[in-house]
Amino acid sequence: xxxxxxxxINWILVAVLLVLSxxxxxxxxxxxxxxxxxxxxxxxxxxxxxxxxxPAPGNGFFDNYISIITDTNFLRYMGxxxxxxxxxxxxxxxxxxxxxxxxxxxxxxxRDQWLMVIIxxxxxxxxxxITIHFLIIAKAGLLNTIxxxxxxxxxxxxxxxxxxxxxxxxPDDVYEAAQLDFCGPxxxxxxxxxxxxxxxxxxxxxxxxxxxxxDYLWPSLVFTSSDLLTAQIGLNSITSNENTTMGQTLAVxxxxxxxVIIIYSLxxxxxxxxxxxxxxxxx
Amino acid sequence: xxxxxxxxxxxxxPGSKVNTVDxxxxxxxxxxxxxxxxxxxxxxxxxxxxxxxxxxxTGGELYIDGKKVNDVAxxxxxxxxxxxxxxxxxxxxxxxxxxxxxxxxxMPAEEIKKKVDWAIHxxxxxxxxxxxxxxxxxxxxxxxxxxxxxxxxxxxxxxDEPLSxxxxxxxxxxxxxxxxxxxxxxxxxxxxxxxxxxxxTMADRIVIMKDGIVQQVGKPMELYDHPVNxxxxxxxxxxxxxxxxVDVNGNNVRFADGSNITLSAATAEKLxxxxxxxxxGIRGEDIKVIGPDRKADADTENxxxxxxxxxxxxGNENNLYFSFGGCQAVARVSxxxxxxxxxxxxxxxxxxxxxxxxxDTGINFMEME
Ligand SMILES: Nc1ncnc2c1ncn2[C@@H]1O[C@H](COP(=O)(O)OP(=O)(O)OP(=O)(O)O)[C@@H](O)[C@H]1O
Ligand SMILES: [Mg+2]
Numbered sequence: 001x002x003x004x005x006x007x008x009i010n011w012i013l014v015a016v017l018l019v020l021s022x023x024x025x026x027x028x029x030x031x032x033x034x035x036x037x038x039x040x041x042x043x044x045x046x047x048x049x050x051x052x053x054x055p056a057p058g059n060g061f062f063d064n065y066i067s068i069i070t071d072t073n074f075l076r077y078m079g080x081x082x083x084x085x086x087x088x089x090x091x092x093x094x095x096x097x098x099x100x101x102x103x104x105x106x107x108x109x110x111r112d113q114w115l116m117v118i119i120x121x122x123x124x125x126x127x128x129x130i131t132i133h134f135l136i137i138a139k140a141g142l143l144n145t146i147x148x149x150x151x152x153x154x155x156x157x158x159x160x161x162x163x164x165x166x167x168x169x170x171p172d173d174v175y176e177a178a179q180l181d182f183c184g185p186x187x188x189x190x191x192x193x194x195x196x197x198x199x200x201x202x203x204x205x206x207x208x209x210x211x212x213x214x215d216y217l218w219p220s221l222v223f224t225s226s227d228l229l230t231a232q233i234g235l236n237s238i239t240s241n242e243n244t245t246m247g248q249t250l251a252v253x254x255x256x257x258x259x260v261i262i263i264y265s266l267x268x269x270x271x272x273x274x275x276x277x278x279x280x281x282x283x
Numbered sequence: 284x285x286x287x288x289x290x291x292x293x294x295x296x297p298g299s300k301v302n303t304v305d306x307x308x309x310x311x312x313x314x315x316x317x318x319x320x321x322x323x324x325x326x327x328x329x330x331x332x333x334x335x336x337x338x339x340x341t342g343g344e345l346y347i348d349g350k351k352v353n354d355v356a357x358x359x360x361x362x363x364x365x366x367x368x369x370x371x372x373x374x375x376x377x378x379x380x381x382x383x384x385x386x387x388x389x390m391p392a393e394e395i396k397k398k399v400d401w402a403i404h405x406x407x408x409x410x411x412x413x414x415x416x417x418x419x420x421x422x423x424x425x426x427x428x429x430x431x432x433x434x435x436x437x438x439x440x441x442x443d444e445p446l447s448x449x450x451x452x453x454x455x456x457x458x459x460x461x462x463x464x465x466x467x468x469x470x471x472x473x474x475x476x477x478x479x480x481x482x483x484t485m486a487d488r489i490v491i492m493k494d495g496i497v498q499q500v501g502k503p504m505e506l507y508d509h510p511v512n513x514x515x516x517x518x519x520x521x522x523x524x525x526x527x528x529v530d531v532n533g534n535n536v537r538f539a540d541g542s543n544i545t546l547s548a549a550t551a552e553k554l555x556x557x558x559x560x561x562x563x564g565i566r567g568e569d570i571k572v573i574g575p576d577r578k579a580d581a582d583t584e585n586x587x588x589x590x591x592x593x594x595x596x597x598g599n600e601n602n603l604y605f606s607f608g609g610c611q612a613v614a615r616v617s618x619x620x621x622x623x624x625x626x627x628x629x630x631x632x633x634x635x636x637x638x639x640x641x642x643d644t645g646i647n648f649m650e651m652e
Contacts, residue, residue, distance in 0.1 A: 173370035176337055179357045180364055181384035181431070195374040 026052070028257075035250035036061055042246050064251035068238070073226060074252060077234035082259070084150065084230065085212040091154045092208045093194070093201055099155075100163025101189060105170070115164065121157040127217070134221050149222045153212070159204045166200040167193065202270035209263055231256050284349055285310035286471055287334070287439070293342030294329050294495075303329050305495045307343070311473070313438075316465050318486035319475045320518070326495040327475040331441050334473065336360055347439065363432035363470075365442040369424045371416040371431075378403070378412050381430040388435075402430040405464070422453045429461070433468060440465075440472040446481065458485060479519050483507070491515050513645035516564050516638060522602055524638075525570070525612040529563045531639065536563065538608030544585045547634045550649070554639060557648045562640040564647075567602065567615035569636035572622075573629040585634075591626045603628065 002010065033054040034042045045051045055061065068074050102108070103115050133152040142148025170193065178188050194201055212230075219230040229237075235256050239249045264271075287310070294304040304326040311317050319327040332338040333345065336357035345352050352360050371380050381402050385395045403409055406426040416424055425445055432440055445461070446454045462485050465472050476482055482489045483503045491498040491506065491514075499511045503519075510516035516524045530537040534551035536544050546554070573586065587607065595602035596618075603614045603622055614630060622628055639648045 171368065171370065173366045173368055174372065176335070176357070177364065177366060177370040177431070178372070178383075180335070180362060181435075182358050182387035183383070187387075192372060192374075196372075198374075 031250050031257075032254055035064055035247060035254045037247055038063070039245045039247055042250075064245070064247040065255070068248055068252050068255070072234070072238055072252075073229070074231070074234045074238060074255065076227075077229050078231045078255065078259075080228060081213055081230040081232075084146070085209045088150060088153055088212055089205045089208045091150070092156060092159055092204055095154050096156055096159035096204065097163050097194065097201075098189065099160045100165075101167050101193060103160070103164045104167035105172070105175075118157045118160055122161065130218060130221070133218075137222060143222060144224050144228065145222075146228065149219060149228070153218070156208075159207070162200055162204060163197075166197045170196060199270050199273050202267055203273075206263055206267045206271055210260065213260060284346070286313040286315075286348060287311040287473075288346040289343070290345070291343035292330070292333065292340055292345055294326070294333060294338060295341045301495075302342070303495050304333070307495075307497060309490060309497065309500060311471060313471055314469045316462075316472045316474065316485060316487045318482035318489045319473065319492060320477060320479055320482045320489060321492035321498075322518075323477060325492045327477070327492060328443055329495075330492075331443050331473060331475050334360075334439075335362055335364055335441055360439075361437050362439045362441055363435050363437040365425075365428045365432050365440070365445045367444040367447055369416070369428045369448075371424060371427055373416055376413050376415055377408055377419070377427050377430075380416070380427055381434055384431065384435050398434045399430075402434045405467075406430050406460075421449050422457060425449065425457060426460075429464065433464065433470075438470055440470050441475075442472065443475045444477070445474075447476070447478075454481075461485065480521065483519070489519075491518060509647075509650050510638070511647055511650050513562060513564065513640040513647070516640070516647065520566060522567050522613045522615070524564045524566050525610070526640075527563045527565075527608045527610050527612070528560065529608070529639075530560055531558055533558075538587075539610075540608045542587050542608065544587070544632065546637070550634065550637060553649055553651075557639070557641070561642055561648070562645075564638035564640060565632050565636060567613045569633040570612070570614040571631050571633060572603065572614055572616050572620060573631065585631050586629050587631070588627055588629050591622050591624055591628060594622065594624060596621070 029052050033052050034045070036054050037045070038060070041055065042051075045053075103111060103118070137143060137148040137152065140148070142151070174192065174196075175188060178192055183192070214232065215230070216232045216236065220233050220236075223229050223233070235252055238244055238252050289307045289309040292304065292307040293302045295302050307330060309317075319330060321327055329338060333340050334347075336352070336355065340353050347360055347362075372383065375383065378399055382395045382399045385398060390398075403412055406429060408423065408426055408430065411419060411423055411427075416427065419427065425448075428445070442461075446457050449457060458481060461474075465485075474482075474485065486503060488500060488502055489506055490500050493514050499506055499515045501509075506515055506519050510519065513526070517526070528539050531546075531554055534546040534548070536546060538544075589605040589607040589612075591603050591605050592611075593604035595604070598618065600618055601616050601621060603616060605612055605614070605628065614628075616622075637649070640646065641648065
């Protein structure tokens with residue numbers, strides 16, 4: 001229930017946000033509209049309102065997309081990236097989840113100091129350790145392999161911390177009850193802890209996906225074979241190619257954006273909850 | 284050998300210098316309903332959790348069904364437990380919650396269904412079968428927790444304050460329900476509560492604890508009528524037993540305000556070796572109020588008087604509070620004996636119901652051999 005005054009403030013807020021979001025949406029709309037046009041049309045529409053209006057569907061409507069799909073490996077790169085993301089989501093949940101569970105619920109020496117170390121790691125930017133990762137992977141002979149790409153990305157202090165914060169508030173007596181119901185610790189983790197913490201699992205999954213999807217530096221260091229490349233690298237090589245038209249560039253950027261938009265619209269609620277909640281209202 | 288035997292069981296938590304549970308000795312027979320009672324922090328839950336295997340036993344031995352279980356994992360002890368906060372699996376329906384243990388025992392699906400149906404039926408949970416715990420009331424959740432315990436056919440039930448989160452009325456009805464289940468299933472039950480009424484009404488025997496030490500073990504009425512010390516006497520019974528500081532000299536008892544009563548020969552005989560200052564205890568219902576203005580006809584010698592300071596009308600009976608011999612006291616009288624605040628009453632103590640406690644140790648001299 002809102003008072004009259006609150007309701008008026010709400011309306012003002014909505015109006016401001018609407019204007020702001022239009023500003024943010026303009027480039028996206030422009031990109032989408034022009035990705036269906038040949039370059040000549042893009043140039044001629046420039047500086048007119050037509051720049052934001054897609055052409056009438058008809059002959060050649062999908063030409064830019066078709067040429068991207070048929071002339072380049074871009075779909076394959078997208079497939080690669082989706083595959084890496086899927087593998088990393090599963091590994092992230094298992095590895096960081098187990099670590100977070102240990103830090104939350106299992107008693108061992110120096111547990112709290114360990115947690116402090118992990119929290120301190122949060123402030124280390126990935127770029128500073130990437131050389132070391134690269135050297136290790138190179139020494140291990142894992143350059144240009146999927147394993148070499150995935151290995152350093154599995155452990156993530158932020159995810160460990162997120163899991164730990166949620167697991168710490170899980171009630172102990174549920175674990176005790178489960179023990180008396182013949183449920184061992186491993187089964188407990190996968191069939192009880194994770195389902196009881198759906199929100200944080202969703203959050204970590206989304207973050208992991210976005211990290212993998214948007215990362216450029218690490219895959220460009222590890223991968224040289226074009227079979228294994230990721231979408232971001234593909235995007236870069238396509239757009240920096242002299243023969244690529246403006247319309248094709250916009251089409252490939254649109255393709256790269258689609259999964260991100262899908263993921264955000266599906267999980268935005270969970271992401272906000274996962275980052276803000278303590279997990280205590282799981283019931 | 285009894286079904287469960289505690290032999291000098293001790294618990295010292297890491298970082299603590301004293302035993303939280305000290306030299307716990309107890310034998311529990313098969314099918315018995317035992318209640319652990321005592322004030323908060325006395326070690327009831329700790330003892331129960333040692334039985335379940337959730338807390339390490341740091342001294343002594345515990346036997347369940349003839350087998351030493353000190354180092355046996357909880358799941359292998361043959362126990363089922365009902366937790367204070369229900370500890371239901373939040374993401375499973377009522378039906379799944381109850382059947383989860385059976386599923387892990389690799390029981391065939393149709394057998395699980397039969398057992399779950401049975402539990403759901405006797406607990407009256409039919410309507411809620413497909414609900415998740417968060418959509419149930421406290422009483423319904425506790426019934427699901429009971430269901431989860433009873434389907435597994437374990438021989439020993441452990442319950443840690445299972446009713447303490449329920450409102451008064453529901454507590455009474457769940458009390459009856461648990462007693463009924465116990466009669467029907469015949470599983471040995473150890474029930475922790477800090478509510479002496481629960482213990483008195485449900486248990487075959489009660490174990491009273493204080494500061495980790497067992498004070499007395501016995502049938503409810505044994506504890507009520509023959510408490511071995513002042514702590515037990517004060518803990519069991521509501522309203523609490525009245526205590527007065529007295530000076531005993533032969534068969535004469537002198538109260539702090541100078542009034543006297545004369546002891547019966549039998550009582551005086553028992554107190555022979557114990558004279559001087561001690562604590563007299565008597566239950567409210569053993570104080571006979573003679574009347575607001577009437578002088579007693581019989582036994583005039585032991586009639587005492589006091590002024591009522593407060594009354595508590597319960598409906599079926601009344602509590603009259605008065606101050607006597609420097610102490611607050613309460614008499615329980617029938618509903619026909621209403622008195623007003625400020626009335627002067629005369630009363631006597633039922634001679635055979637007097638208890639005398641040592642001032643320092645609290646030992647009940649009347650119960651000493
Ligand atoms: N894990 C622990 N570590 C150290 N001390 C503990 C631990 N658990 C309980 N204690 C202490 O042991 C004592 C007994 O606790 P316990 O939980 O057995 O009491 P209780 O009789 O069940 O009380 P209540 O009626 O409040 O539940 C308390 O003083 C408590 O502080
Ligand atoms: Mg307790």
